[in-house]
Amino acid sequence: MIPPRGQDTIQMIDTPPFNMSQSSGLSFSRESKSDNRIIGLKRFFLLLLIIVVCGFVLWQIYEVLIEEENYLGVVKYSPSEFGKFNKYAVSTDAAPCAKIGKDLLAKGGHAVDAAIGTLICMGVVLPNSLGLGGGCLMTIYDNTTKMGTVIDGRETAPDYATENMFAGDPLSSSRGPLSVGVPGELAAYWEAHQRFGRLSWSELFDASIEMAENGFQTVEHLSFALRDLSHSKYITPPLAKLLTNNATGEYYSEGEIMYQRELAQTLRRIRDKGVSEFYDGPTGQMFIDDLRKQGGKMTIENLRSYKADVKKAAEFRLNDDLRVLTQPVPGSGVVLGIILRIMQELGYYKNLKPKSDFASASLYYHHLTEAFKFAYAQRAALEDDPDDPTRLNLLLNKISSDEFIKDIVSKITDDKTHPSAYYGGLEYFQEDHGTAHTSVIDNEGNSVAITTSVNLYFGSGLVSPSTGIIYNDVMDDFVSPNLTNKFQLPPTKYNHIRPGKRPLSSMAPSVFIDGHGNPKLIIGASGGSKITTAIAMVALRNLFFNENIKTAIDSSRIHHQFLPDKIMFEANFPPEILSSLAHRGHNLKVITGRSSVVMAVACDYKNSSKVITANSDYRKGGTVAGT
Known part of the structure; x- marks a missing residue:
């Protein structure tokens, strides 16, 4: 799992202290000491600024790559630009x-x-x-x-x-x-x-x-x-x-x-x-x-x-705050819509439990897999039939209905998956x-x-x-x-x-x-x-x-x-x-x-x-x- 933030460490590189004896100014007059103090203060504040900037940059990278501990899966620390x-x-x-x-x-x-x-x-x-x-x-x-x-x-x-x-x-x-x-x-x-x-x-x-x-x-x-x-x-x-x-x-x-x-x-x-x-x-x-x-x-x-x-565009309304515009046939936007509507019906919208609880995360992935299977079982039938022009529209109306989604959700069992015939047609x-x-x-x-x-x-x-x-x-x-x-x-x-x-x-x-x-x-x-x-x-x-x-x-x-x-x-x-x-x-x-x-x-x-x-x-x- 991703380590909690409290366990992370950032290794800093030691910088050797400034050595006055190595400088070219060797006069120790009161005026020179004052100048040296000013130079020292400038260097101190410059170093402080560098540390602050570097810390900010490191924190931004940290925020992107090391989010909270997450049971939904390990995030691969990729070099892709955010x-x-x-x-x-x-x-x-x-x-x-x-x-x-x-x-x-x-x-x-x-x-x-x-x-x-x-x-x-x-x-x-x-x-x-x-x-x-x-x-x-x-x-x-x-x-x-x-x-x-x-x-x-x-x-x-x-x-x-x-x-x-x-x-x-x-x-x-x-x-x-x-x-x-x-x-x-x-x-x-x-x-x-x-x-x-x-x-x-x-x-x-x-x-x-x-x-x-x-x-x-x-x-x-x-x-x-x-x-x-x-x-x-x-x-x-x-x-x-x-x-x-x-x-x-x-x-x-x-x-x-x-x-x-x-x-x-x-x-x-x-x-x-x-x-x-x-x-x-x-x-x-x-x-x-x-x-x-x-x-x-x-x-x-x-x-x-x-x-x-x-x-x-084909449209699937997930809730009052969210809808998706996507591809009708011959694309697979309808399959996508079925998957998302099943997960919405199962109560996963703004439900953060799968991120923080292993049992919820494992159930989520089981539910997601079942949604994939039910949706893809419909895919083989999603195409125009020149011999029956009304067939596809009737099918799309059916699978877009709330009753269709609720019926699928009623068939999803939390403890087990099922043989392929359970999900629909057996055509590839x-x-x-x-x-x-x-x-x-x-x-x-x-x-x-x-x-x-x-x-x-x-x-x-x-x-x-x-x-x-x-x-x-x-x-x-x-x-x-x-x-x-x-x-x-x-x-x-x-x-x-x-x-x-x-x-x-x-x-x-x-x-x-x-x-x-x-x-x-x-x-x-x-x-x-x-x-x-x-x-x-x-x-x-x-x-x-x-x-x-x-x-x-x-x-x-x-x-x-x-x-x-x-x-x-x-x-x-x-x-x-x-x-x-x-x-x-x-x-x-x-x-x-x-x-x-x-x-x-x-x-x-x-x-x-x-x-x-x-x-x-x-x-x-x-x-x-x-x-």
């Missing part, structure tokens, strides 16, 4: 890009301007996770109208796609030319900018073009991904060439200067000519031609027919991957949470040599009929492949709003199927248990997605809590490799002033920026 601002802020998982977002806000840009500019940069420095060849989900809160809007830029299945297209070769859904869906990233940027942007379209591109053309330092997460694929057979020669440092003949390592010159030219054309340059212009044709040369079937008509989907959903996220709030309180992805690292393993754009592998997010998973469970029929369809996603970018209509928490995550549970855990710690946003993000996490029936836990999760969960019948498995990664901006309102705090998860090496 940003404190009063005007605007950006949190992103690509450190070089936070400043671009901040600079756009400083120019008077809307939160949407800053988010798009940040993401364009992220597509340059993190091509393993996102880019113009992928897709995204946006949640936007307008603090003037108090309305939430979502923009769905998720990739779609091309017009030649069929639900059995991968039956003979399931691996081709995740790598290679047939795994590529129609990208929606750029269309979503354009739609958001047309509706909310203040700065010119071109201003959002300039800094990223310069970075791609003149070079940038390879960040840790890209280096991590490159090490991960060092033995991969799925990376094609054109992509390998892009990712190889000519000076060493090896994939780029952290700190080495990387270039994306073809992508810089593509960004310049899109900056100057707008979104039609990609969806119905020369750049789009090059993108299609390069894919077809590598075995793809997509046509320019697929790009021309793509439209970003603009909808009202395809596990998604990858992703990156940014959260932004501007000076007026307008807020944006955007999660974006090319799915697996480096998507399909293909790049367009003419444009520098990496192709997604979103077709792997669908399921194929008659293919059971390793647990011999059938796939959900609601996520089968159909032309023009968007697959289900774990992405759930969200904005929490207080009772006065002010944004309280702008949050999202990367990490595939662990995204939704990570957002829920951080939101609960920040909004229910009053922890600052850095502590909430730093803290160790668990994950359960209904199937497989196992709690996944980070290696530093409290063993005493794990033992209590095992005693209740839960199966446990440690998470190997990188877990979920959360980016968030939190706001408090005191005496008509706004206090903004921001953090980017240490697990990926991002950062925050603001004023």
Whole structure:
């Protein structure tokens, strides 16, 4: 456990006393003695000032890293920045890009301007996770109208796609030319900018073009991904060439200067000519031609027919003081809403007992796991059914009702968990991957949470040599009929492949709003199927248990997605809590490799002033920026 404050010690460095005999002034006149006393007093007060300043700085660090003893879990003392601002802020998982977002806000840009500019940069420095060849989900809160809007830029299945297209070769859904869906990233940027942007379209591109053309330092997460694929057979020669440092003949390592010159030219054309340059212009044709040369079937008509989907945000009211605006289908905001409403119904809002009492903490994690299981059991059915257009609306109305939540809570037992059949349908959903996220709030309180992805690292393993754009592998997010998973469970029929369809996603970018209509928490995550549970855990710690946003993000996490029936836990999760969960019948498995990664901006309102705090998860090496 974290040591109580009274047991902490701070080791001070001894400083040798000033030796008068070593000074150059050796006169001992009365006047010299007086001067020496003045000098001595000045030195004393200077030393005192230094001690006070250093003590203040150490106390601030202490306040962030060593909070009260906390039974909810050990806080890993991470080096991530705990940003404190009063005007605007950006949190992103690509450190070089936070400043671009901040600079756009400083120019008077809307939160949407800053988010798009940040993401364009992220597509340059993190091509393993996102880019113009992928897709995204946006949640936007307008603090003037108090309305939430979502923009769905998720990739779609091309017009030649069929639900059995991968039956003979399931691996081709995740790598290679047939795994590529129609990208929606750029269309979503354009739609958001047309509706909310203040700065010119071109201003959002300039800094990223310069970075791609003149070079940038390879960040840790890209280096991590490159090490991960060092033995991969799925990376094609054109992509390998892009990712190889000519000076060493090896994939780029952290700190080495990387270039994306073809992508810089593509960004310049899109900056100057707008979104039609990609969806119905020369750049789009090059993108299609390069894919077809590598075995793809997509046509320019697929790009021309793509439209970003603009909808009202899904809203879940937790209590009179708190509601969440989040993603409807195909995102997983509904799953997030179910988890949070269950925990609200169980009485955890502003209930601090789990922080100070072991029995309460162990029961909390059992309840949270049960909430995860009930919520994820619903996920497989959360998709449009073309054969029954009313089915999804009826289901959403049902699971949004108080009666539905109360019924779930009545089934949660404090002393044990239950077999999978107890929680709902036994169909599996395809596990998604990858992703990156940014959260932004501007000076007026307008807020944006955007999660974006090319799915697996480096998507399909293909790049367009003419444009520098990496192709997604979103077709792997669908399921194929008659293919059971390793647990011999059938796939959900609601996520089968159909032309023009968007697959289900774990992405759930969200904005929490207080009772006065002010944004309280702008949050999202990367990490595939662990995204939704990570957002829920951080939101609960920040909004229910009053922890600052850095502590909430730093803290160790668990994950359960209904199937497989196992709690996944980070290696530093409290063993005493794990033992209590095992005693209740839960199966446990440690998470190997990188877990979920959360980016968030939190706001408090005191005496008509706004206090903004921001953090980017240490697990990926991002950062925050603001004023």
